[in-house]
Amino acid sequence: MIGEKTTSEKLVLFENVQFIYELALAQFELISLGVGFEITNGLREFNVFGDLDLKKLKKRLAYFKIVGSEYTDYYFILRKNRTNSVNQYLTHWIYPYKGKFHPQMIRALLNIIKLESGDTVLDPFIGSGTTALEAQLLGINCIGIDISPLCVLQSKVKTESIYVLNEICEYKEKIDSSLFFSADEKKLERIISNIENEKVRNFYTIAKLVAISDNIRRKKKFQDAFLKNFNLMLLSVKDYVELVNELNLDLGHVDIRSGDARNLPLSDESIDGVITSPPYSIALDYVKNDEHALKALGYDLRNIREEFIGVRGKGRNRIELYNEDMEQVIREIYRVLKRGKYAVIIIGNATYQGKEIKTTEFIINYATQIGFKLVRNINKIIFGLYNVMQRENILIFKKE
Ligand SMILES: C[S@@+](CC[C@H](N)C(=O)[O-])C[C@H]1O[C@@H](n2cnc3c(N)ncnc32)[C@H](O)[C@@H]1O
Known part of the structure; x- marks a missing residue:
């Protein structure tokens, strides 16, 4: 019976756990939660033993569906999904962002670095907000920082809309909805700019940006795309509110800020853990990739470029600038992290003119040089689109 202490149980x-790195993370989750185990049934089941807190295991675990005779919280979370992709549940799917983390992996890592509810995790490259949403679900506070206004906006919408669900619905009722859903981009912009509540305005703005993206990338009619996305977003936010009640979740506090990872607006030794993924050297031009959305938000792309790591500079010089920038970021992460705590950096090597840039090695060398200890280096090999192998590393450092 969940809630009672026991000494042995089956998990x-x-x-969907299919890769070796996932099995490794599943085991590390148990180790961090203080559970002894043996693996049975062709790697699908675990017998766990020790002084077990089954209630906690059920609440926290990421890779396990069943604890004893009951489903884990994560089983119910995964069911709140409006998309065809298993990891795009709740509000994760909102906005088609390239290079998102796998949320299940982040939930496991939050367990592995032993964060408890009330602790604060930092992601200085918050991107599409994966770390923030996963921390929020576990009752862990999160500070998310990104240089991209689009990332700041989408991360806020994914984690803050649940607090203004009624206001979002009321606003939809208040305005003439036929006018609203038939408006073109410009008219819609005027309607949205009149919304006073920032969280409500952010929700409508992202719905508009998703529609712009669908219109440009998928050639869908703007009004149809807006109507479809708006309704789906609303359903996902409702799902989230329902889930909080069903599982009686005590959500973490999320603080999303616009800022630069090279110069963190945080005091020394104020953070309990870091989980992040920086740009993979010069692999992806984040400014070009989100050009339409950034322009629609009114930004001058030339000014913005100068602040983006891995994007600034030209030719070979871009790699040198990237390395300098990343040294600064690692020093900042070290500075703000409390002693005895962990920083997880997920990183992969990019290729430039046919040659591999050894970013992973570079990060390990620099981090250990300034005092971090590399406690785990997990190879994350996955098969992406068209079975192309992608290799990344999950580096877990400790500040001793
Ligand atoms: C690999 S992505 C992070 C993706 C994220 N883990 C997710 O799940 O969506 C890297 C991010 O770094 C951001 N970035 C680039 N330069 C930055 C800087 N100087 N400070 C903060 N963020 C920056 C980019 O905007 C991009 O969102």
């Missing part, structure tokens, strides 16, 4: 993995 069952989710069917």
Whole structure:
């Protein structure tokens, strides 16, 4: 019976656990939660033993579907999904951002670095907000920082809209909805700019940006795309509110800020853990990739470029600038992290003119040089689109 202490029990993995790195993370989750185990049934089940807190295991675990005779919280979370992709549940799917983390991995890492509810995790490259939403679900506070206004906006919408669900619905009722859903981009912009509540305005703005993206990338009619996305976003936010009540979740506090990872607006030794993924050297031009959305938000792309790591500079010089920038970021992460705590950096090597840039090695060398200890280096090999192998590393550092 969940809630009672016991000394042995059976855990069952989710069917979607398929890669070796996921099995490794599942085991590290148990180790961090102080559980002894042996693996049985062709790697699908674990017998766990020790002084077990089954209630906590059920609440926290990421890779397990069943604890004893009951489903884990994560089983119910995964079911709140309005998309065809298993990891795009709740509000994760909102906005088609390239290079998102796998949310299940982040939930496991939050366990592995032993963060408890009330602790604060920092992601200085918050991107599409994955770390923020996963921390929020576990009752862990999160500070998310990104240089991109689009990332700041989408991360806020994914984690803050639940607090203004009624206002979002009321605003939809208040205005003439036929006018609203038939408006072109410009008219819609005028309607949205009149919304006073910032969280409500952010929600409508992102719905508009998703529609712009669908219109440009998928050639969908703007009004149709807006109507479809708006309604789906609303359903996902409702799902989230329902889930909080069903599982009686005590959500973490999320603070999303616009800022530069090279110069963190945080005091020394104020953070309990870091989980982040910086740009992979010069692999992706984040400014070009989000050009339409950034322009629609009114930004001058030339000014913005100068602040983006991995984007600034030209030719070979871009790699040198990237390395300098990343040294500064690692020093900042070290400075703000409390002693005895962990920083997880997920990183992969990019290629430039046919040659591999050894970013992973560079990060390990620099981090250890300034005092971090590399406690785990997990190879994350996955097969992406068209079975192309992608290799990344999950580096877990400790500030001793
Ligand atoms: C690999 S992505 C992070 C993706 C994220 N883990 C997710 O799940 O969506 C890297 C991010 O770094 C951001 N970035 C680039 N330069 C930055 C800087 N100087 N300070 C903060 N963020 C920056 C980019 O905007 C991009 O969102």
